[in-house]
Amino acid sequence: DYWGYCSSLCSYCGGSPITTRDGQEESCGYDCLLGADWDMVGYDKAPLLKPTIDVSLPKEANYIAEKGGQHQLNIGPQSVTISCPDTKFYDPALQQQTSVQVKCGPEKYRLTVTTESGATLGEKFKNDQFGCDPCPSSYSYVPGFLSSGDFSSNGIFYDVKTVQDCKILCEESCVCQTFDYSKQQSRCQLIKELITKPSFSSSIGDYVLCAKAEDEEGLSCGINSKTRCFASALPPAAYNCQLPDFN
Numbered sequence: 001d002y003w004g005y006c007s008s009l010c011s012y013c014g015g016s017p018i019t020t021r022d023g024q025e026e027s028c029g030y031d032c033l034l035g036a037d038w039d040m041v042g043y044d045k046a047p048l049l050k051p052t053i054d055v056s057l058p059k060e061a062n063y064i065a066e067k068g069g070q071h072q073l074n075i076g077p078q079s080v081t082i083s084c085p086d087t088k089f090y091d092p093a094l095q096q097q098t099s100v101q102v103k104c105g106p107e108k109y110r111l112t113v114t115t116e117s118g119a120t121l122g123e124k125f126k127n128d129q130f131g132c133d134p135c136p137s138s139y140s141y142v143p144g145f146l147s148s149g150d151f152s153s154n155g156i157f158y159d160v161k162t163v164q165d166c167k168i169l170c171e172e173s174c175v176c177q178t179f180d181y182s183k184q185q186s187r188c189q190l191i192k193e194l195i196t197k198p199s200f201s202s203s204i205g206d207y208v209l210c211a212k213a214e215d216e217e218g219l220s221c222g223i224n225s226k227t228r229c230f231a232s233a234l235p236p237a238a239y240n241c242q243l244p245d246f247n
Contacts, residue, residue: 029072030064030072030073030074031073031074031075031104031105031108031109032072032073032074032075032104032105032108032109032110032111032127033070033071033072033073033127034053034070034071034073034080034082034102034111034127035053035069035070035071035127036050036051036052036053036069036130037050037069037070038128039128040090040091040128040129040130040131041090041091041128041129041131042090042091042131043131045143046090046133046134046141046143047134047203047206047208048090048131048132048133048134049084049086049087049131049132049133049134050131050132051082051083051084051089051130051131051132052082052083052084052085053071053080053081053082054080054081054083055071055078055080055081056078056079056080056081059078060076060077060078060079061076062074062075062076062077062078062104063076063078073104074104075104075105075106075107075108076103076104076105077103078103078104079101079102079103080101080102080103081099081100081101081102082099082100082102082130083098083099083100084098084099084132084133086132086136086162086163086164087132087133087134087135087136087137087163087164088132088133088136088137089129089130089131089132089133090131090132090133091129091130091131093121093122093125093129094113094121094129094130095115095121096133096137097115097116097121098137099116100113100114100115100116100121101113101114101115101116102125105123106123107123107124109126109127110123110124110125110126111123111124111125111126111127112125113125134163134208134210135163135208135210136163136164136167136210138167138212138213139167139179139210139211139212139213140210140211140212140213141208141209141210142178142195142196142197142198142209142210142211143198143201143203143209144197144198144199144200144201144202144203144209145180145198145199145200145202145203145204145207145209146180146191146195146198146199146200146209147199147200150198150199151178151191151192151193151195152191152192152193153189153190153191153192154173154175154176154190154191154192155173155189155190156187156188156189156190157169157187157188157189157190158185158186158187158188159186160181160186160187160188161183161186162183163181163183163208163210165188166179166181166188166210167179167210169188169190170188170190173190175192176190176191176192177191177192177193177194177195177211177212178190178191178193178194178195178209178210178211178212179191179209179210180207180208180209180210181207181208181210182205182206182207182208183206184205184206185205194211194212195209195211196211
């Protein structure tokens with residue numbers, strides 16, 4: 001960022017000269033700005049993940065430029081794919097989609113959003129509504145952390161690279177209702193209980209608690225009733241894990 005320019009962390013006029021908003025129209029020099037680095041809706045309630053942004057090719061005439069990872073557009077047909085690679089969008093208006101198509105307009109600073117199947121979700125989305133949920137589809141984020149005496153562990157796995165991989169491990173066991181995951185530690189702990197209220201309201205590090213959504217209970221689960229060192233569904237070839245004593 002440079003003196004005389006709006007911060008690139010701003011979702012409104014980010015990267016534009018501060019003088020561009022002196023007039024009555026408050027023009028930023030573009031009609032829409034897409035980025036992943038500013039605070040998204042819900043950032044104060046959950047540790048949101050950053051979405052990925054891909055501009056469809058060939059680029060249309062209304063696509064202006066990319067500056068500092070931010071995409072400037074005027075109103076027009078340019079399509080941009082915004083995705084949550086391992087989870088789903090946090091904002092309820094996006095209906096738990098994992099990937100959407102976005103176009104600038106029909107109003108300035110507003111976006112038309114459609115699903116990958118072509119259904120229109122709305123024409124007045126703002127660019128701060130694309131934060132990614134810390135938990136994958138079919139699971140709900142539970143803010144806080146658990147004391148070791150307040151739950152029954154169904155195994156701890158290491159070298160688990162994504163929260164989606166942790167979800168798959170949980171679903172390999174019919175007794176896993178919640179999991180605790182840290183991307184920094186590549187650690188996935190499976191929990192037998194369906195956690196709705198943790199021991200403490202604050203979180204530790206980047207650990208997130210993900211509990212099965214109520215409407216997902218009763219669905220088919222993995223063939224094991226007891227967690228094991230299982231890796232056939234996921235790379236790498238083996239996980240390091242610690243299992244509880246089932247005797």
